[in-house]
Amino acid sequence: MNYVRSHILVCAGTGCTSSDSPKIIAAFERELAAQGMEKEAKVVQTGCFGLCAMGPIVMVYPEGACYTKVTPEDVAEIVSEHIVKGRIVQRLLHVEGSDAEAVTSLTDTKFYKKQLRIALRNCGVINPESIDEYIGTGGYTALARALTEQTPQQVIDIIKKSGIRGRGGAGFPSGLKWQFTADATSDDGVKYVACNADEGDPGAFMDRSVLEGDPHSLLEAMAIAGYAVGACQGYIYIRAEYPIAVKRLEIAIAQARDYGFLGSHIFGTDFSFDIELRLGAGAFVCGEETALMTSIEGHRGEPRTRPPFPAVKGLFQRPTLLNNVETYANITWILNNGAEAFAAIGTPKSTGTKVFALGGKITNTGLVEIPMGTTLRTIIEEIGGGCPNGKKFKAAQTGGPSGGCIPADLIDTPIDYDSLTAIGSMMGSGGLIVMDEDNCMVDIAKFFLEFIVDESCGKCAPCRIGTKRLHELLTKITDGNGTLEDLDTIEELCHHLKSSSLCALGQTAPNPVLSTLTRFRDEYIAHVVDKRCPAGVCKNLLRYTIDPDKCKGCTLCAKNCPTGAITGTARAVHVIDQEKCIKCGTCMDHCRFGAIVKG
Amino acid sequence: MKSLEELKAIRERMQKQIDIRHNDDDRIRVVVGMATCGIAAGARPVLAAFLEEVEKRNLKHVTVTQTGCIGVCRLEPIVEVHIPGQEKVTYVKMSPDKVPAVVSEHLVNRHVVAEYTIGAADERGR
Numbered sequence: 001m002n003y004v005r006s007h008i009l010v011c012a013g014t015g016c017t018s019s020d021s022p023k024i025i026a027a028f029e030r031e032l033a034a035q036g037m038e039k040e041a042k043v044v045q046t047g048c049f050g051l052c053a054m055g056p057i058v059m060v061y062p063e064g065a066c067y068t069k070v071t072p073e074d075v076a077e078i079v080s081e082h083i084v085k086g087r088i089v090q091r092l093l094h095v096e097g098s099d100a101e102a103v104t105s106l107t108d109t110k111f112y113k114k115q116l117r118i119a120l121r122n123c124g125v126i127n128p129e130s131i132d133e134y135i136g137t138g139g140y141t142a143l144a145r146a147l148t149e150q151t152p153q154q155v156i157d158i159i160k161k162s163g164i165r166g167r168g169g170a171g172f173p174s175g176l177k178w179q180f181t182a183d184a185t186s187d188d189g190v191k192y193v194a195c196n197a198d199e200g201d202p203g204a205f206m207d208r209s210v211l212e213g214d215p216h217s218l219l220e221a222m223a224i225a226g227y228a229v230g231a232c233q234g235y236i237y238i239r240a241e242y243p244i245a246v247k248r249l250e251i252a253i254a255q256a257r258d259y260g261f262l263g264s265h266i267f268g269t270d271f272s273f274d275i276e277l278r279l280g281a282g283a284f285v286c287g288e289e290t291a292l293m294t295s296i297e298g299h300r301g302e303p304r305t306r307p308p309f310p311a312v313k314g315l316f317q318r319p320t321l322l323n324n325v326e327t328y329a330n331i332t333w334i335l336n337n338g339a340e341a342f343a344a345i346g347t348p349k350s351t352g353t354k355v356f357a358l359g360g361k362i363t364n365t366g367l368v369e370i371p372m373g374t375t376l377r378t379i380i381e382e383i384g385g386g387c388p389n390g391k392k393f394k395a396a397q398t399g400g401p402s403g404g405c406i407p408a409d410l411i412d413t414p415i416d417y418d419s420l421t422a423i424g425s426m427m428g429s430g431g432l433i434v435m436d437e438d439n440c441m442v443d444i445a446k447f448f449l450e451f452i453v454d455e456s457c458g459k460c461a462p463c464r465i466g467t468k469r470l471h472e473l474l475t476k477i478t479d480g481n482g483t484l485e486d487l488d489t490i491e492e493l494c495h496h497l498k499s500s501s502l503c504a505l506g507q508t509a510p511n512p513v514l515s516t517l518t519r520f521r522d523e524y525i526a527h528v529v530d531k532r533c534p535a536g537v538c539k540n541l542l543r544y545t546i547d548p549d550k551c552k553g554c555t556l557c558a559k560n561c562p563t564g565a566i567t568g569t570a571r572a573v574h575v576i577d578q579e580k581c582i583k584c585g586t587c588m589d590h591c592r593f594g595a596i597v598k599g
Numbered sequence: 600m601k602s603l604e605e606l607k608a609i610r611e612r613m614q615k616q617i618d619i620r621h622n623d624d625d626r627i628r629v630v631v632g633m634a635t636c637g638i639a640a641g642a643r644p645v646l647a648a649f650l651e652e653v654e655k656r657n658l659k660h661v662t663v664t665q666t667g668c669i670g671v672c673r674l675e676p677i678v679e680v681h682i683p684g685q686e687k688v689t690y691v692k693m694s695p696d697k698v699p700a701v702v703s704e705h706l707v708n709r710h711v712v713a714e715y716t717i718g719a720a721d722e723r724g725r
Contacts, residue, residue, distance in 0.1 A: 003647075003650040003651065003654050004616075005619075005646070005650055005663055006664075007620055059620075061619050061620045062619050062620075062628075062663075062664050063664060064620075084633070085633055085634055085635075085665070085667055086630075086631075086632075086633045086664065086665030086666045086667055087634075087666070087667040125617070125620055132609055132613050133613055133616075135606065135609045135610050135613055136609070136610055136612075136617045137613075137617060138610065140606055141606065141610070144603055144606055259601045260601050261601070267602070267603060268602065
């Protein structure tokens with residue numbers, strides 16, 4: 001038999017790779033050969049499918065069967081049952097919720113139904129290490145058409161008309177940015193195109209998935225951008241912590257050069273363009289555009305004042321177009337499908353889709369791409385599957401350390417740039433961290449601030465000193481030593497940080513604090529006035545006690561207490577010595593009578 | 600250096616391969632029974648013949664796939680053809696030499712090859 005009739009797609013993104021997908025790929029190769037199927041079925045490593053919580057994921061086409069949490073031991077059964085006999089292995093299919101039926105195809109799941117994949121269109125569909133497969137999906141035709149049929153201005157006009165705004169977080173209209181860079185001049189005529197792949201927000205991994213799953217779409221878009229603005233060199237600034245993405249990009253760049261899609265005289269035209277990688281060492285501030293460019297130049301990654309904006313004076317003092325990975329990932333789709341088709345998706349002011357990395361207290365941890373204007377409720381309850389263990393949804397944090405919290409009563413807010421800004425959060429790069437009733441909002445604010453204190457580059461005083469003082473004030477509150485005056489001081493300090501920091505890192509650092517202080521002021525008050533942490537997170541405010549009415553004197557708690565803080569004899573009420581207690585909660589886990597009270 | 604024509608050629612060649620990964624509802628599905636009974640009765644050469652014909656005629660929107668035992672083992676190899684919006688047609692006692700007729704008549708021209716169907720076999724059985 002000469003025709004491959006079945007494709008076995010195995011996720012080779014970072015998530016699934018860390019849970020053994022390379023071993024699964026090897027096992028498939030071995031089993032297919034052992035069962036004489038190697039000519040009928042082929043194994044394809046692919047990018048992220050998005051449902052990372054259920055990884056490693058294997059999809060078998062043409063049936064489109066989606067197997068989740070596959071182990072190398074399951075492989076022999078999949079080959080002998082599904083590939084040889086055509087029987088889908090029911091026990092490995094994805095099940096949504098305990099009472100739901102198994103769904104064969106991933107596209108039929110609740111997780112996928114409300115999604116619309118543009119930036120992630122090829123992730124989990126093609127082999128990212130094969131340029132031919134990318135071409136098979138229509139890849140590099142947008143570049144060919146632009147170079148041979150369109151003028152640079154026509155390309156820019158299409159991008160403008162699509163209404164796409166920067167997916168890195170700030171939401172600046174991309175078409176305008178392209179126009180500014182195209183209109184700018186430099187003495188020697190040199191301009192640059194750069195890509196911000198320094199995805200640093202805690203909990204965000206959409207750019208990584210595009211880079212790992214569809215690297216050529218980024219290269220093609222950057223070459224188009226180079227043609228549009230008049231640049232012949234591109235740089236991708238990517239974090240060294242993304243080794244798989246770096247490797248796939250290196251392979252993709254070599255393939256594109258080999259095919260002549262990068263290099264001199266592309267498609268026989270006068271346009272020449274090449275791309276180089278620059279690896280960042282993992283500083284959060286290098287995701288800020290001026291710091292990123294300073295780092296590419298080989299200097300210490302510190303921001304500088306704007307203006308001049310990068311479009312006027314960027315890399316090496318030349319006009320530079322800098323876009324985020326996800327923005328570029330939309331470009332070829334727009335050129336292939338038309339600006340109108342893109343503008344028809346989403347809301348009038350926020351067109352297209354947005355990718356979110358769902359994390360925290362959510363069932364379907366993973367990547368989702370939804371049309372702009374979809375409500376937070378749809379994302380969390382329908383696509384995300386709600387909070388695990390039946391816990392109550394409390395808030396969602398968007399925009400990482402620069403964003404804010406959206407409380408449960410605003411769950412019907414449509415997700416677009418302007419609605420999020422209006423409620424004191426921001427789109428950010430797309431991290432969406434879900435919190436349930438067990439999360440303390442003061443502690444969350446402190447967590448993000450701690451990150452900022454670590455990552456502040458120290459160039460300007462407001463950020464270097466201000467964030468540190470802010471962190472100290474929050475620590476004072478979570479330790480139970482806060483006063484009501486501290487809350488006023490915090491607000492004042494936040495205001496100064498916003499107005500006087502040099503770059504966006506410092507200017508947006510107070511956002512998590514301010515938004516929790518506004519939305520969850522009662523929790524702050526509880527910490528300050530009642531010296532109590534309502535969620536039971538802040539250890540210094542926590543007390544474990546034993547309810548004498550419920551205690552049966554079984555001694556189980558005393559036996560398991562690691563510090564010997566519990567005393568009492570058999571069949572007598574036990575007591576916790578608060579001096580010795582380290583608030584680990586072990587007693588509560590072991591008590592069979594619900595006698596341990598946390599509060 | 601690739602030219603525009605070369606790009607187009609690669610795209611067309613690869614599109615066919617990647618096509619298999621879209622399980623749209625509007626595709627024609629040819630399902631070959633491949634349980635032990637089917638394989639013993641010679642389903643594998645039938646499956647191969649379908650793949651070969653579909654490839655040779657460059658048919659898009661056709662998926663050749665397989666399934667387990669349908670239950671009428673005496674009539675294997677069994678092939679079902681699902682065309683969206685139409686009732687499924689079951690061909691029985693298939694062999695590779697019957698495949699070209701099914702592909703050209705049924706998949707391309709949409710005329711069911713009545714003599715190979717389960718209905719015709721039942722008639723003969725009486």
